Structures are given as C-alpha cells and as structure tokens.
Amino acid sequence: MEVQPEEAFRHAMSAFATGVTVVSAARPDGRMSGMTVNSLTSVSLRPRLLLWCLGDQSERYDVFANADTWGVTVLSADEESLALRFSRAETETIAPEEAASFAGAPVLHAGVAHFACRTHDRRVAGDHLIIIGEVVDFRVKPGAALTFFRGLYGRATDPRSS
Numbered sequence: 001m002e003v004q005p006e007e008a009f010r011h012a013m014s015a016f017a018t019g020v021t022v023v024s025a026a027r028p029d030g031r032m033s034g035m036t037v038n039s040l041t042s043v044s045l046r047p048r049l050l051l052w053c054l055g056d057q058s059e060r061y062d063v064f065a066n067a068d069t070w071g072v073t074v075l076s077a078d079e080e081s082l083a084l085r086f087s088r089a090e091t092e093t094i095a096p097e098e099a100a101s102f103a104g105a106p107v108l109h110a111g112v113a114h115f116a117c118r119t120h121d122r123r124v125a126g127d128h129l130i131i132i133g134e135v136v137d138f139r140v141k142p143g144a145a146l147t148f149f150r151g152l153y154g155r156a157t158d159p160r161s162s
Contacts, residue, residue: 017149019156020075022086023052024094024106025067032094032106033063036087038148040072048135049120053128059089065122065129071107072115072133077144077155079110103137113140 003011018038027033035058043049050072054064064070075083085091099106103116117133124130142161147154 014150017147017154017156020083020146020148020153021052022073022075022082022108022111023064023070024073024099024108025064025070026106027063032096032099033060033092034086034094034108035060035064035092036083037072040074043132047120048138049132050115050117050135051130051132053125053130056124056127056129060092061129064131067119069105069116069118070131070133071102071105072113072117073108073111074113074115075110075146076112077146077157079146080153082108082110083146083148083153102139105136111141112143112145114138 019040021037021040022034023037024032024034037052039053041051043051052072054061058064094106094108099108102114105116107114107116115135116137118136119131120134121132122129123132142158144155144157147156
C-alpha cells in the first residue's frame with residue numbers, strides 16, 4: 001500500500017517530541033472549552049508572545065478562533081487522561097470546579113505551568129489558523145511534564161530536580 005504524502009509528513013513530524021497542553025477559552029454561553037494542543041511555541045520575549053495552531057476543520061474552531069482571551073495549561077506527566085479527554089470535541093467542556101480564572105483567562109487546576117493570553121494576531125496558513133497570543137501572566141510549578149513522541153505519550157523529568 002502506498003503511503004499518502006500527508007501521512008508520510010505526519011509520520012516524519014512525529015519524530016519531533018513536544019509537550020502537551022490544554023488551551024481553554026470561554027464559549028458565548030459562558031461555559032469553558034478545552035482543546036489538547038501540542039503545537040505551542042514561544043515566539044518572542046519582548047513582548048512575550050506564543051502561538052498555537054488550530055485546524056480549520058476542528059469542531060471547536062469558532063470558539064477558539066474568536067476568543068480574545070484564553071489560557072494554556074502545560075500538562076504534567078500524570079495527566080495523560082486530560083490530554084485524551086480534551087482531544088475529543090464531545091468531552092471539551094471544562095466543569096467550573098476543574099478550572100480557575102488566571103489573569104482573566106481560564107486555566108485548569110492541573111498542570112505544571114499556566115499562561116494567560118490575549119489574542120495578538122491570527123494568520124491563516126494552509127489548513128490551520130495560527131493564533132498568536134500576548135502572554136499577560138504566567139506561572140510554573142515543579143514536576144515532570146507530559147510529552148508526545150511518535151504518536152505516544154511519555155514524560156520529561158526536570159533534570160534540575162535530580
């Protein structure tokens with residue numbers, strides 16, 4: 001069977017290990033949505049900017065593409081279940097007791113780091129929307145982080161904690 005170019009590219013990109021995050025935003029009805037994202041990238045230190053990519057076929061496209069403020073939770077190594085849960089649109093809702101407002105953005109109580117962001121720019125690139133956020137606040141906690149490599153979840157321990 002011949003491998004399609006898109007599938008071959010996806011396989012090649014799986015050799016790049018990433019962290020795993022949940023991006024969260026408020027829906028128009030006030031409830032919160034979460035989405036598993038591993039495309040998070042730092043863009044700039046001055047001003048503090050980061051970006052993530054949203055697929056144009058995502059069932060949650062309107063929620064995240066139109067959000068003016070949003071949060072990022074970097075998942076800990078023990079939170080694979082959250083990554084799996086928020087990877088599906090049918091389990092995107094974040095219960096009020098699972099999250100808090102951090103500098104005006106919703107973030108999960110879980111995680112080893114949080115970023116509160118305000119949308120700085122949006123750019124269409126191929127079949128994704130690149131969302132660039134200005135980081136208005138951030139915090140970090142100790143602990144191992146969840147990773148994604150070759151299609152599987154793993155862990156990255158803090159080398160300074162040894």
